[in-house]
Amino acid sequence: MEETKLEPRVGVAVFVLKGKSVLLGRRRSSIGDSTFALPGGHLEFGENFEECGARELEEETGLKMGKAEYLTVTNTVFLEEPKPAHYVTIFLRAVLADPNQVPQNLEPNKCDGWDWYDWDKLPQPLFWPLEKMVRSGFNPFPSQSHP
Numbered sequence: 235m236e237e238t239k240l241e242p243r244v245g246v247a248v249f250v251l252k253g254k255s256v257l258l259g260r261r262r263s264s265i266g267d268s269t270f271a272l273p274g275g276h277l278e279f280g281e282n283f284e285e286c287g288a289r290e291l292e293e294e295t296g297l298k299m300g301k302a303e304y305l306t307v308t309n310t311v312f313l314e315e316p317k318p319a320h321y322v323t324i325f326l327r328a329v330l331a332d333p334n335q336v337p338q339n340l341e342p343n344k345c346d347g348w349d350w351y352d353w354d355k356l357p358q359p360l361f362w363p364l365e366k367m368v369r370s371g372f373n374p375f376p377s378q379s380h381p
């Protein structure tokens with residue numbers, strides 16, 4: 235029997251950046267089923283955000299995370315989903331340790347597969363919290379410095 239007490243949980247999601255593209259996969263989940271989302275998952279006891287992001291990325295895609303940075307945090311209540319949920323989600327951006335490494339779909343029960351999508355041509359439908367961030371003008375890429 236699953237725990238029924240409703241409590242906020244901590245999620246960590248990673249914008250894995252490659253050129254002008256980000257890594258997205260179509261979710262198979264009670265939350266955001268069939269929508270495109272970032273790799274990520276639940277913060278485990280004792281982990282820092284980067285450790286969690288790197289672990290989830292590797293568990294879900296086999297990719298090894300390179301340099302990562304904190305971007306932002308969201309507070310999202312999922313009431314319309316089959317299972318109500320509340321997440322405080324930390325967003326990181328990261329590059330790959332090896333830019334030539336190819337993503338694998340290591341959790342096919344949770345995702346249809348991973349691919350790179352140009353930031354200007356994101357797939358539809360996006361996971362709604364991600365859609366909301368994009369619509370608000372959020373951009374995960376480092377801002378260009380002008381020397």
Ligand code: 8DG
Nearest residue numbers: 245246247265271272273274275276321323363364
């Ligand atoms: P785990 O058992 O591997 O720890 O968890 P998971 O199955 O991989 O968890 P998840 O649903 O992928 O991620 C945890 C929560 O993080 C998710 O239910 C809601 C929140 N979250 C967002 N935006 C995003 C996103 O773009 N991608 C992912 N993966 N999670 C996100 O708010």
Ligand code: MG
Nearest residue numbers: 274275290294
């Ligand atoms: Mg996971």
Ligand code: MG
Nearest residue numbers: 273274275294
């Ligand atoms: Mg996940």
